[in-house]
Amino acid sequence: MDVEILYQQKLTSPENACAVLRDKQNLILGMGVAMPPRLVEAVANIIKGDDFSVLNIYYMHGSQVLSETLLKPELSHKICPRPLFMSSHDRAALKCLPNRSLMEFVPATFHQVGRLLTEQIEPHCFMVTVSPMDKHGYFSLGTNADYGASVIRKAHHVVVEVNDNMPRTFGECSVHISEVDAIIEYHTPLTEIPSHPPSDIDIKIAHLIADRINDGDTLQMGVGGVPSAVLSLLKNHKDLGLHSELFCPAMVDLIRTGVINGKKKSWMQHKHIFTLALGDKAMYDFMDDNPSIVGYPASWVNNPSIIQKNHNMVSVNAAIEVDLSGQINAEQIAGQTFSGTGGQLDFVRGAYSSRGGRSFIALNATAKKGAVSRIVLRLDGGAVTDTRMDTHFVVTEYGCVDLKGLSLPQRAKALIGIAHPDFREALTQQAMESGCI
Ligand SMILES: CC(=O)SCCNC(=O)CCNC(=O)[C@H](O)C(C)(C)COP(=O)(O)OP(=O)(O)OC[C@H]1O[C@@H](n2cnc3c(N)ncnc32)[C@H](O)[C@@H]1OP(=O)(O)O
Numbered sequence: 470m471d472v473e474i475l476y477q478q479k480l481t482s483p484e485n486a487c488a489v490l491r492d493k494q495n496l497i498l499g500m501g502v503a504m505p506p507r508l509v510e511a512v513a514n515i516i517k518g519d520d521f522s523v524l525n526i527y528y529m530h531g532s533q534v535l536s537e538t539l540l541k542p543e544l545s546h547k548i549c550p551r552p553l554f555m556s557s558h559d560r561a562a563l564k565c566l567p568n569r570s571l572m573e574f575v576p577a578t579f580h581q582v583g584r585l586l587t588e589q590i591e592p593h594c595f596m597v598t599v600s601p602m603d604k605h606g607y608f609s610l611g612t613n614a615d616y617g618a619s620v621i622r623k624a625h626h627v628v629v630e631v632n633d634n635m636p637r638t639f640g641e642c643s644v645h646i647s648e649v650d651a652i653i654e655y656h657t658p659l660t661e662i663p664s665h666p667p668s669d670i671d672i673k674i675a676h677l678i679a680d681r682i683n684d685g686d687t688l689q690m691g692v693g694g695v696p697s698a699v700l701s702l703l704k705n706h707k708d709l710g711l712h713s714e715l716f717c718p719a720m721v722d723l724i725r726t727g728v729i730n731g732k733k734k735s736w737m738q739h740k741h742i743f744t745l746a747l748g749d750k751a752m753y754d755f756m757d758d759n760p761s762i763v764g765y766p767a768s769w770v771n772n773p774s775i776i777q778k779n780h781n782m783v784s785v786n787a788a789i790e791v792d793l794s795g796q797i798n799a800e801q802i803a804g805q806t807f808s809g810t811g812g813q814l815d816f817v818r819g820a821y822s823s824r825g826g827r828s829f830i831a832l833n834a835t836a837k838k839g840a841v842s843r844i845v846l847r848l849d850g851g852a853v854t855d856t857r858m859d860t861h862f863v864v865t866e867y868g869c870v871d872l873k874g875l876s877l878p879q880r881a882k883a884l885i886g887i888a889h890p891d892f893r894e895a896l897t898q899q900a901m902e903s904g905c906i
Pocket residue numbers: 554579690691692693694695714715786787788789790798799800802803807808809810811812813833836837838841842843
């Protein structure tokens with residue numbers, strides 16, 4: 470059938486599109502920028518009725534629209550949010566929820582999320598923002614291939630929110646109209662993340678990492694101040710490549726100037742690979758119809774066995790704390806979930822498995838204006854994002870240490886050596902008392 474006719478047949482109102490939802494079902498929402506604001510609002514309206522006792526919502530990186538609708542306190546008795554990665558909006562909403570127990574974080578490493586959302590739970594419905602349809606009947610998932618590219622083919626019911634502002638990207642980001650059950654249109658500016666200037670400490674740490682990045686390396690950069698600061702220091706590098714979970718504005722500058730060109734990649738040369746993008750309008754415009762920027766599902770981009778195919782793969786991620794054996798916590802503060810594992814463990818493993826590969830975990834030596842050391846005897850709260858067997862380089866403003874091959878006492882001494890000087894004596898004392906050194 471003609472795709473334009475099919476489009477008109479499937480085009481409906483947000484409320485009609487949501488009428489398919491039933492009590493106690495699982496609704497999966499697109500991640501971050503791809504979370505469809507008008508559909509989310511419509512779900513919030515229908516859920517108020519008597520037909521619903523509860524709806525489970527699965528997602529990563531909740532957007533502001535979620536905290537203004539489904540996560541509002543008045544719906545908290547009917548909505549079970551199951552975030553697999555918490556954003557600042559999720560954290561803010563959680564603080565206001567009267568019944569906090571209903572929001573339950575689901576631990577997951579990113580390359581497995583597509584599978585978890587289609588095999589471990591029943592994917593009743595998936596709602597996501599897409600680009601306008603092309604003449605062949607294809608929408609693009611644009612900024613967010615991530616788990617969407619996996620879920621869209623397995624969910625029982627798929628509703629897309631077409632937004633003119635969603636860029637059309639290449640790779641495995643296309644969805645055919647025949648795979649979609651209902652369409653709504655809502656053209657609103659995409660979520661933008663304001664970029665904060667890095668702190669002096671972030672820049673100091675970034676220098677230690679940038680000095681260890683060679684021309685021709687392939688990069689993954691995680692979230693946080695340090696990864697962005699590292700990118701800003703690579704202007705004089707040559708022939709860098711990208712195989713990164715996250716695509717961000719600092720990468721655009723390096724692509725425009727030819728620093729990142731993918732020329733020396735050991736495979737998928739000249740292609741800048743990502744699974745989710747988070748940035749500003751200028752970045753989304755740069756991605757639109759750009760054949761060099763290719764999005765693939767997280768199950769592929771973040772799969773360590775795929776990452777390792779890139780020789781000289783360099784992964785840079787941030788952390789909250791590291792213990793004296795080298796275990797990394799990048800997701801909890803004082804026992805409460807702050808963010809999530811995301812793709813950190815995937816890339817730490819994939820990068821070290823790559824020929825010539827390296828992974829860097831960066832953190833300021835202290836938190837709370839210097840009151841707390843982030844190098845600790847034992848992790849606070851217990852979440853281990855990267856095991857001690859996985860951790861490679863750890864970097865603070867006081868230095869960079871390579872933990873691979875070090876014994877436990879050697880690790881403890883190396884890490885104490887890059888702790889803030891005010892905490893080194895106490896850490897040494899604790900390490901001796903607990904038998905670490
Ligand atoms: C979606 C993805 O998966 S991207 C790819 C990689 N994935 C990951 O790395 C996932 C997990 N990582 C993350 O969530 C982030 O990188 C983080 C949270 C570890 C670091 O992000 P950053 O923005 O650099 O965090 P930062 O170091 O500034 O700490 C955030 C806040 O927590 C506070 N904090 C950090 N550590 C501690 C601590 N040990 N004790 C108390 N407070 C702390 C900081 O002081 C800061 O507070 P502020 O905002 O009031 O200044």
